Amino acid sequence: MNSTQKKIIEAAEIEFADHGFGGASIREITRRADVNIAAINYHFGSKEDLFKEMVRYRIDPINEERLALLDQAEESNKAKPVPLEEIVDIIVRPLLNKLISEDQAGVHFLRAMGKGMGEEQSFMKDLFEDCMQEVLRRFIQALSFSLGKPSFAKVVYGMHFLACAMLGAMLQHTRLEYMGQGKIDTGNVEELVDQLVAFISGGLKAMVNMPSKTDTR
Amino acid sequence: MNSTQKKIIEAAEIEFADHGFGGASIREITRRADVNIAAINYHFGSKEDLFKEMVRYRIDPINEERLALLDQAEESNKAKPVPLEEIVDIIVRPLLNKLISEDQAGVHFLRAMGKGMGEEQSFMKDLFEDCMQEVLRRFIQALSFSLGKPSFAKVVYGMHFLACAMLGAMLQHTRLEYMGQGKIDTGNVEELVDQLVAFISGGLKAMVNMPSKTDTR
């Protein structure tokens, strides 16, 4: 990955974050990256391939880190389940840590990815399935074990809410500023993640402990 | 609101849901609504005004319902705080109930609105501030009271996570199908809301009970 491609990726993160995949403009990306209009098609093939490359470039290392941390946690807990907070932390922290970086590129990436996940582009579903398949499988299993193997439906709802809360935090991080009336330090990602992990873990436990009318295992 | 305007609004919900505000096409909306291309500018003024109208048309009654329910709950609890689950339920249920409707229009509206909230269009921030200001104020106050008046930061984080989880559920409702491998009845909104309310309430309590390093009230 040469400097031109890097410049394009960084500009793409900002544009995709601001306007989504469909709304972002190739011309605006190249203008921001200070490269020629044809550079994107030359280096990446198409706008679609650029988006895919942008996602994989950032998300693959994060998922590797997640799996390694889960391996490590499962090993140190022997045959016992990994504590819930630990699992949630491993899912959330490596990703949301991208909210801090000297050039703010991570913030843009998270917003761009969050926005992409909501789009109806047909290639998106494939992209995220490719990226997340193994991670999803492993963490659903770990969560189920840690929660005492509740019904399949509960685990799915739980994983869903976990992803929703995390996705929302990615997309709406800037809203903290407005809601907090400037009294919240939005740069304190450590604090944000701590609170979010507590929120999600507590939520999962409460959900599992609640009796469900239509529950079958 | 005549039949042409109604047809346009319904078509707009689908298009905005699928492609976001920036990605949606006026031509596609009018084609789907089976009206002339000029109808949108004639009846609404602009694409932007159409989006605003679409949001207010659906969200204003929901917010009125929320405030009425909160009034009622506060009255029946005298000077005591309203139970947390009840408050969360009032925020979540009137909105997510839109996930069910014979013509699925509600699903599209929720996705369209969720997607819009993430966009950087300058008019969006104003629109949502106008819509949500009073509701936010009232429910932040009720939540704070019900949670035992924790620090301002905790309440803000809590309200933020609540909104994030709800937003995610709106945006990603169809993902339940995929994650649940077809074994989850995605049409069972009652069940979804029950689980979500339990998740959010449990999350909020856990968050408030967790000691915070940088906590000041």
Add this chain to the structure above:
DNA sequence: CAAAAATTCAAACAATCGTTTGATTTAAAC
């Protein structure tokens, strides 16, 4: 029924979209 207002229509507006082309410049290989 006639006059007036409201609505619908096809056509065109300038602007922008993603992509391609072919020439030109820069870098690498021998």
Add this chain to the structure above:
DNA sequence: GTTTAAATCAAACGATTGTTTGAATTTTTG
């Protein structure tokens, strides 16, 4: 230093974007 290959460039491609226009049509009013 000459030859290949890689990269950058301005220009143009056809298609689509949101919006406007002015005539034709429908609906309402007196």
